[in-house]
Amino acid sequence: MHTNYSAPMSFDAESPRQRLGGLIGRTGRQWRRVLDLRLQPFDLTEAAWLPLLHLSRAGEPLRQKDVAAALALDKSSIVRVLRGLEEAGLIARGEDADDHRAKPIVITAKGRKLADRVERMSRQLERELLHEIAPDDLATTRDTLERLSGLLERLGERP
Numbered sequence: 001m002h003t004n005y006s007a008p009m010s011f012d013a014e015s016p017r018q019r020l021g022g023l024i025g026r027t028g029r030q031w032r033r034v035l036d037l038r039l040q041p042f043d044l045t046e047a048a049w050l051p052l053l054h055l056s057r058a059g060e061p062l063r064q065k066d067v068a069a070a071l072a073l074d075k076s077s078i079v080r081v082l083r084g085l086e087e088a089g090l091i092a093r094g095e096d097a098d099d100h101r102a103k104p105i106v107i108t109a110k111g112r113k114l115a116d117r118v119e120r121m122s123r124q125l126e127r128e129l130l131h132e133i134a135p136d137d138l139a140t141t142r143d144t145l146e147r148l149s150g151l152l153e154r155l156g157e158r159p
Contacts, residue, residue, distance in 0.1 A: 024145075031129070038121055042114065047081050049118045052090060052107070056115035061094050061104030090114060 068078035085091045090111030093103035
């Protein structure tokens with residue numbers, strides 16, 4: 001059942017709704033931690049595999065600022081992460097025909113192979129985690145999280 005609330009609701013400090021943000025954050029951190037542990041044999045940490053996956057999924061070269069924005073990283077952090085990926089031979093800086101100052105980030109064959117492996121391991125973890133969740137419960141959870149994500153995105157755009 002889908003309910004729209006027309007007015008903001010007030011919650012007391014003990015309300016489960018009040019703690020939802022913390023639960024979502026903790027679950028996300030735990031999920032990434034388990035994936036991090038599974039990726040240790042490949043000498044990958046979240047700081048490396050997350051941008052690598054993003055670049056792989058993009059389907060086209062991205063600019064540094066776009067990768068930083070997508071991953072919510074500041075300029076100095078993304079520079080450091082991309083430098084490490086480049087030194088490992090997982091990405092390369094391309095040439096932009098329209099803007100010679102811009103250096104689109106291109107995932108290399110080695111990077112694509114590793115990203116594919118990370119993607120498979122990520123899907124396997126998701127299957128393991130969700131196999132006991134009823135399809136209707138999972139659909140409701142995804143719908144709710146999509147709605148929350150959209151709301152947060154709009155709030156983040158406000159001055």
